[in-house]
Amino acid sequence: MSAGSDLSPAVGLAGELTPFGHRLVARVYYADTDFSGVVYHARYLEFLERGRSDFLRLAGVHHTELMEGKHGEPIVWVVRRMEIDFIQPARIDDVLIVETRTETISGARIFMAQELRRGEDLIVRAKVEAAIIGENGRPKRFPKEWIAAFTRQA
Numbered sequence: 001m002s003a004g005s006d007l008s009p010a011v012g013l014a015g016e017l018t019p020f021g022h023r024l025v026a027r028v029y030y031a032d033t034d035f036s037g038v039v040y041h042a043r044y045l046e047f048l049e050r051g052r053s054d055f056l057r058l059a060g061v062h063h064t065e066l067m068e069g070k071h072g073e074p075i076v077w078v079v080r081r082m083e084i085d086f087i088q089p090a091r092i093d094d095v096l097i098v099e100t101r102t103e104t105i106s107g108a109r110i111f112m113a114q115e116l117r118r119g120e121d122l123i124v125r126a127k128v129e130a131a132i133i134g135e136n137g138r139p140k141r142f143p144k145e146w147i148a149a150f151t152r153q154a
Contacts, residue, residue: 014054021101021112021150022055028094039090044124045082048114051098052128059149071143073134080109081129087122094118102150108132108139110150 015024032043053063056077066075090096096116103111109131116124132140 014057015051015098017055017058018099021099022051022058024051024054024098024100026050026096026098028090028092028096030092033092037092039094041086044084044086044090044116047096047098047116048100048124048126048128051100051114052112052130055100055150059146061146061149071140075132075134075140077130078133079128080131081127083127085125087124090116090118090123096123103127105142105147105150108141110142 015022026047028039032039032046034040056063063077066077068074096118099115099117101113103113105111109129112128112130114124114126114128115122132142134140
């Protein structure tokens with residue numbers, strides 16, 4: 001990083017907030033691929049998870065604070081449903097862009113749309129429904145202060 005850069009290393013690692021939500025750059029490594037050098041289908045879930053996790057982090061929601069009970073009791077995020085369209089393969093050494101945006105928030109649930117791109121090429125499109133649950137496994141309402149963070153428009 002150049003001396004004149006205004007980005008801290010942590011922000012670079014976590015991607016960036018954008019007018020639509022969040023963008024993360026990720027490289028495809030050998031460990032992400034099958035024997036042919038094509039990304040193994042389950043690895044796409046990991047790229048998507050990194051995008052959602054870093055979106056949370058930059059929006060001010062930290063997993064460690066959630067587990068420490070900052071909101072009254074320990075709470076965790078769970079993926080309730082995911083719909084994925086595999087459009088075309090990614091390959092070893094590709095640089096992918098993971099784009100994540102919030103579609104809606106309702107009660108304890110957040111509905112997100114995600115895309116993985118290589119340049120202008122769409123690789124994967126996903127719809128994700130996640131929920132927040134407490135220690136007892138029951139849904140918890142989405143904290144009001146998070147709604148603005150996840151639906152922000154720059």
